[in-house]
């Protein structure tokens with residue numbers, strides 16, 4: 001019934017790769033590369049117009065393989081290289097699907113920057129310093145952090161490293177952060193974009209954390225892990241079963257999907273659900289676990305501090321897989337690719353990964369309102385207020401402050417945790433990490 005877009009891609013790819021085999025002439029290779037890019041862009045243009053591309057893609061996949069895991073579904077919907085939600089558009093702000101703390105007010109990034117500067121100062125400002133941000137969105141948080149570091153003249157021997165899968169967002173980040181930037185166009189180089197920030201430091205873009213060179217690092221992940229795929233399990237009379245996604249029906253040309261339970265125990269069920277588990281729904285993200293471990297390895301071997309901020313719970317959350325479109329919660333299975341998919345971060349898993357890795361001190365989780373208050377957000381708000389004369393500006397500042405800290409807004413649902421190497425224990429005992437104690 002539906003043409004298979006994946007097959008179309010493969011045939012164009014095969015045609016071009018056949019050309020590659022025929023010649024090793026450099027100019028011809030350049031020509032071929034342009035051809036490949038043009039074919040890819042044509043597919044992208046066509047599919048960008050086709051809002052149902054992902055529905056058809058998933059339909060074909062499920063027809064061929066049977067029901068897929070929620071993790072597979074999330075990965076395709078969010079990260080599909082042609083039409084994935086994160087790959088093809090800017091989804092932030094009022095006209096987008098959701099808003100994040102750094103986008104609400106510069107105060108948020110400023111407070112985090114001051115926190116990092118304070119913790120970095122306690123160990124004598126080791127250099128060179130790599131600031132790493134995972135999933136930087138529009139680049140607003142890194143931009144606010146660099147402004148504060150620059151204000152304190154703390155950017156000597158510092159570089160910025162961004163982990164981002166979206167070509168569209170990496171371009172937006174470059175525009176917001178850099179005075180100049182370029183795509184490296186070198187398949188063997190894990191750095192796919194490079195630039196110089198407005199403050200004059202080097203900025204690099206990668207697809208994966210593990211590609212960033214070792215070195216003392218400040219690592220920041222804000223609303224990054226909630227976008228990574230989860231496996232979902234449901235408690236039944238016959239024990240836990242993995243939740244899968246199947247085709248439901250086709251109604252007025254629209255493909256509908258539905259949840260089903262796996263009949264047999266899946267490999268992920270055996271590995272991810274603990275014997276003493278008791279929650280009705282269990283959601284686990286092995287992709288996130290892998291990155292938590294990479295963060296631990298990095299800060300134990302090269303030194304550093306990591307701050308993870310996200311929607312989350314401490315091992316008690318159950319059914320949190322959801323979708324957002326135009327600031328409203330919608331059904332994650334309707335029109336895949338047109339809404340953001342997310343699941344709460346399980347901070348207890350971060351703690352466990354850190355504990356199992358060893359030589360790591362884990363702090364948190366703590367609610368955003370408590371963290372921001374403890375690190376002195378009121379002082380910053382008051383200082384800004386004193387320099388304002390316009391009532392509208394003051395009202396706006398207060399509204400932003402409330403949005404970041406109110407229990408019903410972002411103050412309660414967002415949590416923070418920090419990871420530091422246990423070699424810093426003596427220093428931390430003398431000067432506890434601010435915000436967590």
Ligand SMILES: C[S@@+](CC[C@H](N)C(=O)[O-])C[C@H]1O[C@@H](n2cnc3c(N)ncnc32)[C@H](O)[C@@H]1O
Pocket residue numbers: 079086100101102103134135136137138141163164165166169207221222223224227228
């Ligand atoms: C919800 S947004 C958060 C953006 C930003 N941190 C903020 O708080 O405004 C998630 C970000 O992570 C990126 N992202 C999602 N999955 C990713 C992955 N697997 N690898 C790298 N980046 C990813 C998205 O493209 C986007 O920039």
